Amino acid sequence: MDFSVRACERRGMLLLIPGPVTTRPEVRQALTRDLAPWDNEFRHFLTRVRERILRLAGGVEGVHATLPLQGCGHFITEAAVRTFLPPGGRILIPATGAYADHMIRLVREAGRVPISLPMGPTDTTDPQAVAAALAADPTLTHVGIVYSETGSGVIHDVQAVGAVVRAAGRRMIIDAVSAFGALPLDMSEQPEVDAAVFSTNKCLEALAGVAFAVARIDRLLACAGNAGSWSFDLSNVYDHAMRNGWGSFRFTPPAQLLAALDVALDYLDAEGQSARLARYTASARILYEGMRDLGLTPWLPASRQGPVIVVTHAPADPAWDLQAFVDALKLRGILISNFYNTPSPTFRVGCIGAITPGDMAGAVQAMDHVLRELGIKDRGAIQT
Numbered sequence: 094m095d096f097s098v099r100a101c102e103r104r105g106m107l108l109l110i111p112g113p114v115t116t117r118p119e120v121r122q123a124l125t126r127d128l129a130p131w132d133n134e135f136r137h138f139l140t141r142v143r144e145r146i147l148r149l150a151g152g153v154e155g156v157h158a159t160l161p162l163q164g165c166g167h168f169i170t171e172a173a174v175r176t177f178l179p180p181g182g183r184i185l186i187p188a189t190g191a192y193a194d195h196m197i198r199l200v201r202e203a204g205r206v207p208i209s210l211p212m213g214p215t216d217t218t219d220p221q222a223v224a225a226a227l228a229a230d231p232t233l234t235h236v237g238i239v240y241s242e243t244g245s246g247v248i249h250d251v252q253a254v255g256a257v258v259r260a261a262g263r264r265m266i267i268d269a270v271s272a273f274g275a276l277p278l279d280m281s282e283q284p285e286v287d288a289a290v291f292s293t294n295k296c297l298e299a300l301a302g303v304a305f306a307v308a309r310i311d312r313l314l315a316c317a318g319n320a321g322s323w324s325f326d327l328s329n330v331y332d333h334a335m336r337n338g339w340g341s342f343r344f345t346p347p348a349q350l351l352a353a354l355d356v357a358l359d360y361l362d363a364e365g366q367s368a369r370l371a372r373y374t375a376s377a378r379i380l381y382e383g384m385r386d387l388g389l390t391p392w393l394p395a396s397r398q399g400p401v402i403v404v405t406h407a408p409a410d411p412a413w414d415l416q417a418f419v420d421a422l423k424l425r426g427i428l429i430s431n432f433y434n435t436p437s438p439t440f441r442v443g444c445i446g447a448i449t450p451g452d453m454a455g456a457v458q459a460m461d462h463v464l465r466e467l468g469i470k471d472r473g474a475i476q477t
């Protein structure tokens with residue numbers, strides 16, 4: 094079997110994973126040029142990309158700054174934690190699932206103190222529980238919240254949680270990695286947010302390798318010196334931009350990926366953020382209902398199913414083998430994750446990226462065929 098990129102393109106391989114997502118060919122086309130990051134043309138271009146990101150986040154010129162960092166979502170999350178919390182600083186993290194666990198680990202290994210707020214694996218974060226935890230522990234300066242918990246598919250109400258954080262006089266960091274570009278974010282309405290962080294390869298429908306924080310300038314200035322890491326110091330990224338211009342990068346940037354991002358932002362502007370959310374929501378609904386119609390059991394109740402990823406219980410049939418399922422779907426031009434992020438066995442299908450609800454209907458059909466092919470008769474949820 095030829096799994097080369099060229100072969101996948103011929104077959105029209107669909108990446109149904111919640112990042113990196115299926116991208117448009119026009120976005121990938123932007124990688125084909127050599128670019129000099131110090132060139133004035135590139136500086137103008139990067140300045141404009143920063144402004145576009147600031148607008149998307151509802152940031153306010155002079156109040157918020159767009160800070161790019163080479164690397165992935167974990168890197169920018171670590172940078173935000175190191176920048177806005179001093180060593181030993183304490184942050185409350187609602188235990189929404191796998192990505193909250195990742196934030197907890199990043200915080201701990203950075204020498205800050207994560208305090209987990211326990212909750213069920215399919216629950217939404219309860220703002221009153223956050224308020225109570227903050228009231229009970231005045232040493233908690235921050236709340237770290239995952240906006241779209243990619244481990245489960247649940248969307249958390251960052252506006253409602255932010256309101257209680259604001260009322261308690263504390264600060265918030267938002268992991269918006271699988272939310273930004275589709276779910277609403279208005280930094281101008283949420284002064285309690287030190288930073289929202291995200292990467293480019295999820296709802297922005299660009300390629301992986303660069304990440305962003307949109308952060309408050311007053312907090313970046315107040316927190317200078319916290320990070321204990323030059324690479325992961327957002328205050329230093331800001332300071333560098335102030336000294337050298339918004340078109341400058343501290344270290345060699347992935348220039349082509351930024352060029353691809355600019356093209357992807359053109360498509361986001363043309364589509365509109367709410368239309369993009371509606372497209373993802375339609376895809377998620379087709380997938381969720383499709384799984385149920387196939388006799389499978391979605392992980393979430395319908396009321397908590399978000400638009401980013403649909404997680405489904407592994408079928409109980411002894412013939413079930415996730416890797417075999419993934420391989421068989423791949424032969425039909427559909428690539429899904431060969432791992433899961435839930436406490437019991439599931440499989441995950443991403444609904445984001447340059448795909449249509451029609452693609453998703455086709456994917457449901459393909460899954461039905463593959464389940465038959467693999468001899469899976471008992472499609473009920475596996476009991477653990």
Ligand SMILES: *Cc1c(COP(=O)(O)O)cnc(C)c1O
Pocket residue numbers: 112165166167168192239241242243268269270271292
């Ligand atoms: C994808 C993701 C991340 C970070 O992923 P990277 O692999 O580091 O880019 C962080 N948080 C959430 C919610 C995610 O979906």
